[in-house]
Amino acid sequence: MGLIILLVVGGILGWLASIVMRTDAQQGIFLNIVVGIVGALLGGFLLAPLIGGGSITNGISAGTLIVSFLGALILLAIVNLVRRGAVR
Numbered sequence: 001m002g003l004i005i006l007l008v009v010g011g012i013l014g015w016l017a018s019i020v021m022r023t024d025a026q027q028g029i030f031l032n033i034v035v036g037i038v039g040a041l042l043g044g045f046l047l048a049p050l051i052g053g054g055s056i057t058n059g060i061s062a063g064t065l066i067v068s069f070l071g072a073l074i075l076l077a078i079v080n081l082v083r084r085g086a087v088r
Contacts, residue, residue, distance in 0.1 A: 009060060009068075010036030017072035021080065035079075036072050043071020 011029065014036025047067050 005060070006037065006040075007033060009065075010040055012036065013040060013065070013069050013072050017069060017076055020073060021076040023076060023080065035075055036068070039072025039075040040068035041071070042075055043067040043069070047071055047074075 011033040014032035014034070015029075017035065017039060018032055044064070044067060047070055051067065
């Protein structure tokens with residue numbers, strides 16, 4: 001059950017991050033899920049010790065959602081830098 005919740009929450013967070021970064025038209029639902037999950041893990045491992053909160057794998061709370069969303073934004077910014085050479 002935890003994996004299904006991680007996929008759904010990761011997909012939603014990836015979709016929201018892609019809307020904020022204006023890359024939603026270039027990505028499909030599968031890439032939104034991947035970006036959300038990888039961003040959530042990235043945020044959980046890198047941002048959580050710095051700003052507090054926890055990883056989304058430990059449970060869902062407001063702090064973990066914010067950290068995961070920020071991780072997805074950072075991941076999309078890195079992808080945009082590699083693709084285009086500039087962040088939108």
